Amino acid sequence: MAMAKSAPYQVVLDANVMVAMRDGVRLATDIYHPALNGKPIDAPLPVVLERTPYDKAGIGRSEITARDAVPATRHAIAHFFASHGYVVVFQDVRGRFASEGQFSKYVNEGPDGFDTAAWIVAQPWCDGRIATMGLSYGAHTQTAMASAGAPGIAAMLLDSGGFSNAYESGIRQGGAFELKQATWAHRHAIIAAQTAGDVAAQAKLQAEDLAAWFRDMPWRPGHSPLRASPDYEAYLFEQWHHGLFDDYWRRAGLYTKPHYHRFPKVPICILCGWYDPYAKTSIDNFLGLSGRGTPTYLVMGPWTHGARSLSYAGEVDFGTAALFDGNIAADYHSFRLAWLDHCLKGEGPPPLAAPVTYFMMGGGTGAKTKTGRRDHGGTWRRSPCWPPADARPSVLYLHADGRLTPQASDAEEAFAAFISDPDHPVPTIGGAITSGLPIMEGGAFDQTERAQFFGADGSGRPLAARPDVLSFQTPPLDADFALAGTLTAKLWVGSDCPDIDIALKLIDVAPATADYPDGFAMNLSHGILRLRYRKGWDREVFMQPDAIYEITVEMFPTANLFKRGHRLRIDIAGSNYPHFDINPNSGEPEGNWSRPVVAHNRLWLDRRRPSRLIVPSIKTGPS
Structure with missing residues (x-):
């Protein structure tokens, strides 16, 4: 990996130091010391800490640059920062790789993070200051330890993660369960079996036909692709079956919002992407941690999870302007070093010029690039706040x-009818997804039913042509239209079933061109609500047949410029599978049903029941 500046120190590694937690379980910890003449510096220094379930000595899949697509190892990353004067501590979380104990995803990271920080600040090589960093789970560990009041934290870099509320974003959304948790669990159960040398379990897990399992819902303990890994199966079902927002979800490792006051008043930098499942949680954390007298920064790119050095997401390209490299900093390695030097050594200005730096997607040529992707384009904008100060609600x-x-209906009675069939759910085509392969893929895609998408019929027809999808769109725009922020839908709905899902998708519809003779319908944002939770996440209130309910569905944040001639479209359906689990519509317990029912639904669209979309519109020029 390229060096941002000359490295003054050698590095000495203490590998697999076993650090005891409060319950006696020991976590494997690698400590990289800056050194001269082969000996560690004999003075206390600031510490950089990353806690990971992905192998402290393994490859960091997002540790790439635009110039070097080969991911760097964590060893190389740690060596880089240590060579610039930081003690670097990388640790395997409980139950993963060289650490002891049983892995239960997310729930131990608060106390274990606290105990690790307390151990670090007591060491003679630590000057009492710890800068935390990490992507995804490595960000979740940071917010968990900060929520627990861990000592010594002097700066934080939360990259694409750090639950504000895992119930609302990351594990569940709108009451529905995110099935990326299932694909992640299967993949990492295989790795865990391999690490433990359990050849039989590894072979059984690898032999499972994951696609067949996703066609055979619901799963049950002992009847799932994780049946050869009881620990991983147990935690997955624990998450899945906890439909109510109860004490399970209120733990510090999963629910950061009530604990923002426990975060140290130190510089915090938050990075994420519009096609990342942690886009909402990242913005929630920025809003919750800003205004406390210390700098908080937010960077939002057009990226999928951790893909900051790629110009594309799915089958859409945003141009070289979309890269972190050369636009935000020379590359991610040099950015983090500049962040650490500024926060811990007082060297140089902050590496970000404004509290918010976000990518406004759109404005490209619409042509097909040499790599076969649609050129959507985009530009970076800066703002002192989020949403941008000029954002105004526009009602459609x-x-x-x-x-x-923009005009409400004057009809006395009007509705659109659609069904929700649990046996034939509407297929997921892109979106804010990670860890979904081989079942689903995140990013921006033309919303057509092609064989590459799980559950699609392969016909290539527009998703909006399905009878179980309602589609509403503007006329072709007579001028550019930009939005930035969170969209909200206020809808009037009814059903003959006690519980249904309402799944939304915001789409930029480009007109037909030579490259795309049928046009291109690009997904921008999604939202979902399981209606049993419409009165609150902590209670189930089932629907009554033929009753009409006003509901609010919050969509994921985004920023996009709709070009003149494009259309803004909203699609509404009763499912978005396999992004989210299937609702049987019967009111049976979460993830444990046996009587799926076809729901007959109505969306009301008249003067008394005006279903509408509230859009955060902003000026189209640069800011």
Whole structure:
């Protein structure tokens, strides 16, 4: 990996130091010391800490640059920072790789992070200051330990993670369960069996046909692709079956919002992407941690999870301007070093010029690139706040004829009918997804049913042409239109079933071109609500047949410029599978049902029941 500047120190590694937690379980910890003449510096120094379930000595899949697509090892990353004067501590979390104990995803990271920090600040080589960093789970460990009041934290870099509320973003959304948790569990159960030398379990897990299992819902303990890994199966079902927002979800490792006051008042930098499942949690954390008298920064790119050095997401390209490299900093390695030097050594200015740096997608040529992706384009913008100060709510009303306009309907009674069939759910085509392969893939895609997407019929027809999808769109825009922030839908719905899902998708519809003769319908944002939770996440209130309910569905944040001639579209369906688990519509317990029912639903669209979309519109020029 390229060096950002000359490295003044050699590095000495103390590998697999076993650090005891409060319950006696020991976590394997690698400590990289800056050294001269082969000996560690005999003085206390600031510490960089990363805690990971992905092997402290393994490859960091997102540790790439635009110039070098080969991921660096964590050893190389640690060596880089240690050579610039930081003691670097990388640790395997409980139950993973060289650490002792049983792995139960997320739930031990608060106390274990606290105990690790307390151990570090007591060491003679630590000057009492710890800068935390890490991507995804490595960000979750940071917010968990900060929520627990861990000592010594002097700076934080939260990259694409750190639960604000895992119930609302990351494990569940709108009451529905994110099935990336299942694909992640299967993949890492295989790795855990391999690490433990359990050849039989590894072979059984690898032999499972994951696609067949996703066609055979629901799963049950002992009847799932994780049946050869009881520990991983147990924690997955524990998450899945906890439908109510109860004490399980209120733990510090999963629910950061009530604990923001426990975070140290130190510089915090938050990075994420619009097609990342942690986009909402990242913005929640920025808003919750800002305004405390210490700098908090937010960077939002057009990226999938951790893919900051790629210009594309799915089958859409945003151009070289989308790269972190050369636009935000020379590369991610040099950015983190500049962040550490500024926060811990007082060297140089902050590496970010404004509290918020975000990528406004859109404005490209629409042509097909040499790599076969659509050129959507985009530009970086800076703002002192989020949403941008000039964001204003624009209301668009849904009409029975499929129009989406600023004018409300004057009809006395109007509705659109659609069904939700648990045996034939609407397929997921891209979105804010990670860890979903081989079942689903994150990013921006033309919303057509192609064989590459799980559950699609392979016909290539527009998703909006399905009879179980309602679609509402504006006329072709007569001027550019930009939005940045969180969209909200206020809908009036009814059903003949006690519980249904309402799944939304925001789409930028480009007109037909030579490269795309049928146009291109690009997904931007999604939202979902399981209606049994419409009165609150902590209670189930089932629907009554033929009753009409006003509901609110919050969508994921985004920023996009709709070019003149494009259309803004909202799709509404009763499912988005396999991004989210299937709702049987019967009101049976979460993830444990046996009587799926086809729901017959109505979306009301008249003067008394005006279903509408609230859009955060902003000026189209640069800011």
